[in-house]
Amino acid sequence: MSKIDFHNLDGQILRTFLAILEESSVSRAAERLEVTQSAVSHTLSKLRLILGDPLFVRSGQGLTPTETALSLKGPVRQVLDSLKSLTEQRPFDPRSEDMRFVVAANDMQRDLLFPQLVRDALRDGVNLSLEFKPSGVPSVSLLRDARCDLLLTPIPPDAPDMIQFKLFSGEMMCFFDGSCTRPPTSVEDYLAARHVTVQFVLGGGSNDVLRAPDLPYIPKPTVTVSNFSGITPFVRGTSMLATELEFMHRTSLRNLDMAPLPFVTESLNVFMVWHERSTNDPAHRWLREAVTACSRALVF
Known part of the structure; x- marks a missing residue:
């Protein structure tokens, strides 16, 4: 590899490199940086010339980083963090930023x-x-x-x-349709009911944050949705229950009735x-x- 002239590197080049590395795509990097694909491609070509390495090779539908690119991720992030720190003491007005x-x-x-x-x-x-x-x-x-x-x-x-x-x-509460059912008054009632719960695509959900020492087990849900906005359509018009944070009565669960759970839970x-x-x-x-x-x- 030829000797690198660091004067040819700047924050925008390094930021573009990280975007390509993290997105594995020139088009997605361009979208993230809010620039054109040609601008990202031009910057990548310039960086390849400076470093004397291809940095990324095509693989399937994306780009695969070379060993050099992978080794640069940490140092590049540190350089960008250092550049950012130079402006941290500048006068700041949120209306002009x-x-x-x-x-x-x-x-x-x-x-x-x-x-x-x-x-x-x-x-x-x-x-x-x-x-x-x-x-x-x-x-x-x-x-x-x-x-x-x-x-x-x-x-x-x-x-x-x-x-x-x-x-x-906040406290975990029971959400239900009061025109179809009453809230459970005992652990047995709660366990016997049918439940709607949330399980996110990337992992985690309602059952992962429910901490109830007196509950012998978490009931298996009848319906599992991928976000909280999906709960109400399934609970409305049925006797099913959802167990969620009390503040959700102000947002996506505002059209359901809410009552305390019939057992002690830890605050969320x-x-x-x-x-x-x-x-x-x-x-x-x-x-x-x-x-x-x-x-x-x-x-x-």
Whole structure:
């Protein structure tokens, strides 16, 4: 390999490299970076010339990284984090910033917090763009590899470089159609009922967060849906039950009746999680403060 002239590298080239590496596709990288495919291809050609390595080879429908590309992932991420830190002490005004964030959350956290956050941002003249992706049972790689900027989950990944903050706590409740059935009054009634539950495509669901010491077992669901908005159509007009967080009575389960469960459960905590590299970034701090403000409105 010829000697690398690092002066030919810049933040945009490195950012493009990471996008291609994480998306395994020039077209998806272009979509993520909001540039044309030709711009991404041109940058990749330039980087190949600088490094003297193909970096990616075609494989099936995507791109496979070479050993050189894989070895560069960590160092490139560190360089980009260092470049970002140079601007962390700059004057910051959310009304003059073009802020774009990717948030990993399921539809419960998304619908509880972010509609109000966006309304507040629009009212205050903040130029904010949000992209949501499913979290499932989240892994540290979601944040560590910068596939999202912020994570909301009741099951936070645990690692030294992950920072978590408890947003709110709530009780698990029974949701049902009061025109068709009454809520269960005993553990036996609850176990004998038919249930609708959520199981996310990426893993995790309602049964994973239910902590009930007095419940001998979790009943097998009659219907399993992939998001919370799918619960109501199946519960309405039937005697089936759903066991979900109380705050969902304000969003996707607002058209169902709600009652306490006939047994003791542990409160469900929902956390906001981010990577330590984002802690001092002023735009990221603004987002965290906005999410926290919306979460406080849930319980007051």
